[in-house]
Amino acid sequence: MIVCENLVKIYKAADLEVVALQGLDLKVESGELMGIIGNSGSGKSTLLNMLGGLDRPSAGKLYVAGKDLFRMSGRELVQYRLRTVGFVWQNNARNLIPYLTAQQNVELPMLLAGKRKRERAVELLDLVGLGHRRKNRLGELSGGEQQRVAIAIALANEPQLLLADEPTGSVDTKTAALILDLFQELNRTLGLTIVIVTHDMALARKVERVVAIRDGKTSSELLRRKNDDLPQEEEEHEELAVLDQAGRVQIPREYLDAIGASGKLRIEREEGRIVLLPAEE
Structure with missing residues (x-):
């Protein structure tokens, strides 16, 4: 029924730009x-x-009931x-x-x-x-x-x-x-x-x-x-x-705070899992 792919919405007021959606993906059956x-x-x-x-999207794809709203x-x-x-x-x-x-x-x-x-x-x-x-x-x-x-x-x-x-x-x-x-x-x-x-x-x-x-x-x-x-x-x-x-x-902020991560993360692959670790100083 709904397909959103990389949906972007930018509101402009004078010289100010507000990005309300930043590449949202969603499918609803x-x-x-x-x-x-x-x-x-x-x-x-x-x-x-x-x-x-x-309202109209700024970029991306938006289909509802087969109709291209863009x-x-x-x-x-x-x-x-x-x-x-x-x-x-x-x-x-x-x-x-x-x-x-x-x-x-x-x-x-x-x-x-x-x-x-x-x-x-x-x-x-x-x-x-x-x-x-x-x-x-x-x-x-x-x-x-x-x-x-x-x-x-x-x-x-x-x-x-x-x-x-x-x-x-x-x-x-x-x-x-x-x-x-x-x-x-x-x-x-x-x-x-x-x-x-x-x-x-x-x-x-x-x-x-x-x-x-x-x-x-x-x-x-x-x-x-x-x-x-x-x-x-x-x-x-x-x-x-x-x-x-x-x-x-x-990654939710509370998860990152729990391992003391800020700025960068180390990513490792381990026995079918992806592990995120705080970057070494």
């Missing part, structure tokens, strides 16, 4: 439910904006945002129009795509558990209910890919768990590909794979390991470093 984590400024939201067709015209990007991808924002003000009812909000993207289907809007609100609140406006819904309406809006035009930027960032822990359960259910029942950007490591218990971005690169992946002896909420995970196309790997 069709029907996968996965998370992206990273510190503030790591590039995760920049990546999501490019996957959503809201070469799309402005008109093609509009159609892509309307029909291929759905977006759920952390800030509900970006998801919902306050003077419309929940049902009217869900109908709006269908109207923009030239196909108003009232029955489809009601069906989607039922799907997210809010059929009974379809006549309510924004001020009459809780934060969690607003976010579930936002998910229904994102699904209105039957996208192939659902993107969520910190979807649980503005709700309490209990509501966050309900929203993540909903994503899991949508992935299972609709076969929808879902990518969630978050800073919450609890997300790792809800998805099969979590990709960590550090300094604008894909640095590691956290994979769920099946263990029938453990309850689901305590499942084991295995963290793997990501080797990019140039053979580069990012």
